[in-house]
Amino acid sequence: MENGTAPGGSWTFLTNHARVLVQIARDPGIRVRDIAARCLLTERAVQRIIADLEQAGYLSHERRGRANHYHVIDGKQLRHPADSGPTIAELLATLLRSSADGGSPAPKAGPGDRT
Numbered sequence: 001m002e003n004g005t006a007p008g009g010s011w012t013f014l015t016n017h018a019r020v021l022v023q024i025a026r027d028p029g030i031r032v033r034d035i036a037a038r039c040l041l042t043e044r045a046v047q048r049i050i051a052d053l054e055q056a057g058y059l060s061h062e063r064r065g066r067a068n069h070y071h072v073i074d075g076k077q078l079r080h081p082a083d084s085g086p087t088i089a090e091l092l093a094t095l096l097r098s099s100a101d102g103g104s105p106a107p108k109a110g111p112g113d114r115t
Contacts, residue, residue: 016041018095020049024059024070025092031067058088 074089
């Protein structure tokens with residue numbers, strides 16, 4: 001799926017940048033290796049995406065021992081003019097909603113599950 005193809009079509013609703021940002025928002029101490037596995041990307045692709053997000057001011061990081069700890073810049077607005085208005089915090093709040101606040105978490109597909 002790294003090449004952008006998905007079952008049932010060649011497009012998806014979220015970009016790889018959004019997927020990586022969601023994983024970091026869920027766990028600011030997550031390893032690149034774990035982001036790659038969850039997003040079905042290579043570690044190198046995740047590193048490039050993180051660099052893009054940092055360069056654009058959506059993300060920062062600090063070293064804590066041998067690991068990175070990331071910080072999402074919540075007040076930053078979305079990049080595309082058609083998406084102007086909402087902030088990263090508002091986007092992430094929608095994508096990260098849990099059953100505790102009225103939303104329902106995305107179902108986890110197992111290896112034998114089919115859609």
